[in-house]
Amino acid sequence: MVRFLVMYQTPTDVESFENHYFEVHVPLAKQLPGLRRYTVSRGPSPVRGPDPCYMMAELDWDDMDSLRQDFASPLGQDAARDLDKLTAWCPTIHSTIFEVEEL
Amino acid sequence: MVRFLVMYQTPTDVESFENHYFEVHVPLAKQLPGLRRYTVSRGPSPVRGPDPCYMMAELDWDDMDSLRQDFASPLGQDAARDLDKLTAWCPTIHSTIFEVEEL
Numbered sequence: 001m002v003r004f005l006v007m008y009q010t011p012t013d014v015e016s017f018e019n020h021y022f023e024v025h026v027p028l029a030k031q032l033p034g035l036r037r038y039t040v041s042r043g044p045s046p047v048r049g050p051d052p053c054y055m056m057a058e059l060d061w062d063d064m065d066s067l068r069q070d071f072a073s074p075l076g077q078d079a080a081r082d083l084d085k086l087t088a089w090c091p092t093i094h095s096t097i098f099e100v101e102e103l
Numbered sequence: 104m105v106r107f108l109v110m111y112q113t114p115t116d117v118e119s120f121e122n123h124y125f126e127v128h129v130p131l132a133k134q135l136p137g138l139r140r141y142t143v144s145r146g147p148s149p150v151r152g153p154d155p156c157y158m159m160a161e162l163d164w165d166d167m168d169s170l171r172q173d174f175a176s177p178l179g180q181d182a183a184r185d186l187d188k189l190t191a192w193c194p195t196i197h198s199t200i201f202e203v204e205e206l
Contacts, residue, residue, distance in 0.1 A: 003144055007155060026206055041106055041201035049197030052110060052155060056201065094152030098144035098159065103129055 001036075001100040002067050003060050006083070007053040009092035017089035025086060029079045034066035035059055054090075060100065067097065104139075104203040105170050106163050109186070110156040112195035120192035128189060132182045137169035138162055157193075163203065170200065 011017035030038060037060040044051040061067040070076045087093060114120035133141060140163040147154040164170040173179045190196060 004150070005144070005155070005159075030206065038206040039203050040206060041108070041203045043202045045200045047107070047198040047200060049195075049199075051199050052108070052197060056108075092152075094155060095150040096152075096154050097148045097150060099146045100142050100144045103133065103141040103143060 001060055001062060001102070002064050003058050003098045003100045004067065004095065005098060006057040006059075006093060006095040008055045008057070008086075008090050010054040011090040013089040017086065020086060020089065025079070025082050028075070028082055029059065031075055032059075032070040032073075032079065034061050034070045036061060053094075064097075104163055104165060104205070105167050106161050106201045106203045107170065107198065108201060109160040109162075109196060109198040111158045111160070111189075111193050113157040114193040116192040120189065123189060123192065128182070128185050131178070131185055132162065134178055135162075135173040135176070135182065137164050137173045139164060156197075167200075 008017075026038070029035065037058075039058050041056040041058070042054075044053070061070065071080070083093065083095075111120075129141070132138065140161075142161050144159040144161070145157075147156070164173065174183070186196065186198075
C-alpha cells in the first residue's frame with residue numbers, strides 16, 4: 001500500500017479552511033478512482049514531544065502505479081490545484097508519499 | 104476511532120533500532136487486546152516541504168476508553184518502557200493521540 005500523507009499546520013483562518021477542505025477538497029479527492037481509504041486525524045493530544053500538526057490527512061492507494069496514475073489524471077491535477085488554494089487559509093502544508101506496511 | 108501516532112526521526116543506529124523495533128516492540132504492542140490496526144509508513148518521498156520523519160507508526164483503537172485501558176494495563180506499561188529503550192538508537196521520538204475520521 002502507498003500513502004499520501006498531508007500535514008496541515010494550524011490555519012490562519014480556521015473556518016474558511018475547514019469549509020473549503022470538507023465542502024470542496026474532500027469531495028474532489030474522493031472521486032479519484034484508485035483511492036482506497038481517506039482518513040483525517042484531528043484534535044491532537046501530545047504524549048511525547050510537540051504535536052506534529054493541526055490536522056493530518058492520509059490517502060491510501062494499492063500501489064505506487066495507481067497513485068501516480070490518479071495524480072497525473074485531470075482530476076488529480078484539479079485536486080492538486082485545489083490543495084494550492086487551501087494555502088490561502090493554511091499557509092504551511094507538507095505532504096509526503098510513504099510505503100505502508102500493515103503489521 | 105482514535106490513533107496513537109509515533110514519529111521516529113532517523114535513528115543514530117538504524118540496524119539496532121530496526122531489529123529491536125520489529126523483533127521486540129511490535130510483537131509486544133500487538134498483544135494489546137483493544138488494538139485494531141497497526142501500520143508502519145517508511146521510505147518517505149517528499150512532495151511538498153520536508154519529510155516529517157524516518158518512520159511513522161500508527162496504532163488504532165475503537166475509542167479513547169479502549170486506548171486508555173490498554174495503555175494503563177501491565178502490558179501497555181511494558182510497551183511504553185520498551186518505547187523508552189528505543190531512544191538508545193533513535194533519540195527523537197514524538198507521539199500524539201488523534202481522533203480519526205474515515206471520510
